[in-house]
Amino acid sequence: MFEIIQSEMFNRRGFTKHGFTAGDGFGRDRGEEEAVDARFVELKNRLQTDAPLAQLQQVHGATVVNGADPAVRSVAWTDRPTVEGDALVSFDRDVVLAVRTADCAPVLIACPTTGAVAAVHAGWKGLAKGVVRDAVKSLVRGDASPIGLLAAIGPCICEKCYEVGEDVARHFPESVDPVKDHPGKFMMELALAVEVSLITAGLTSDNIDRLDICTACGNRGLHSHRASGGNCSRQLAFICG
Numbered sequence: 001m002f003e004i005i006q007s008e009m010f011n012r013r014g015f016t017k018h019g020f021t022a023g024d025g026f027g028r029d030r031g032e033e034e035a036v037d038a039r040f041v042e043l044k045n046r047l048q049t050d051a052p053l054a055q056l057q058q059v060h061g062a063t064v065v066n067g068a069d070p071a072v073r074s075v076a077w078t079d080r081p082t083v084e085g086d087a088l089v090s091f092d093r094d095v096v097l098a099v100r101t102a103d104c105a106p107v108l109i110a111c112p113t114t115g116a117v118a119a120v121h122a123g124w125k126g127l128a129k130g131v132v133r134d135a136v137k138s139l140v141r142g143d144a145s146p147i148g149l150l151a152a153i154g155p156c157i158c159e160k161c162y163e164v165g166e167d168v169a170r171h172f173p174e175s176v177d178p179v180k181d182h183p184g185k186f187m188m189e190l191a192l193a194v195e196v197s198l199i200t201a202g203l204t205s206d207n208i209d210r211l212d213i214c215t216a217c218g219n220r221g222l223h224s225h226r227a228s229g230g231n232c233s234r235q236l237a238f239i240c241g
């Protein structure tokens with residue numbers, strides 16, 4: 001069983017076909033292939049859509065891929081992603097975009113004017129490389145403004161659970177607090193780092209919906225890379241324009 005958590009802001013603004021799963025996972029690296037295939041088919045049925053699903057081979061980078069690319073679309077929803085990248089954008093309503101996370105932040109972005117949408121896998125590495133900024137840039141065509149874009153930051157690891165070293169902290173001075181009596185250690189608020197990226201890219205804070213559910217301590221049946229010692233499945237975050 002899996003639950004679908006939604007952004008009320010996205011629902012109010014007409015982007016009802018979106019969500020963040022909790023419960024049974026969508027990760028493929030634990031030998032649960034058939035069960036995971038069945039979950040993808042169940043999700044397709046629950047969304048009552050015939051649109052293909054676009055996914056990527058996620059590599060903690062900043063590459064943005066268009067969901068119209070035939071190489072990233074699966075009509076059956078069960079094909080393994082082969083194209084590398086960490087953000088998907090779509091300018092049509094004929095594809096569902098999805099990213100998989102477990103502590104990293106899933107970020108959904110939508111343009112109420114054009115109906116264009118994006119799904120982003122944002123961990124600290126991708127953020128440092130500009131994955132959120134580049135997804136926003138790809139979503140806004142020509143000289144249009146990103147000011148009206150909406151963003152939802154899904155379940156990710158919270159600042160009480162995410163200790164990082166100087167190597168990570170130095171990229172996010174506004175999102176880390178030093179740990180008392182532990183020189184070189186910081187607690188990082190990943191959702192804040194995403195928010196800062198979105199605002200720097202031109203969004204307004206009023207248009208950013210932070211779900212503030214922690215994958216490690218949130219008790220919502222979420223998968224946490226850190227809490228599991230690296231042995232866990234993944235949440236799926238998805239959106240269709």
Ligand SMILES: [Zn+2]
Pocket residue numbers: 157158159160161214215216217218
């Ligand atoms: Zn936490």
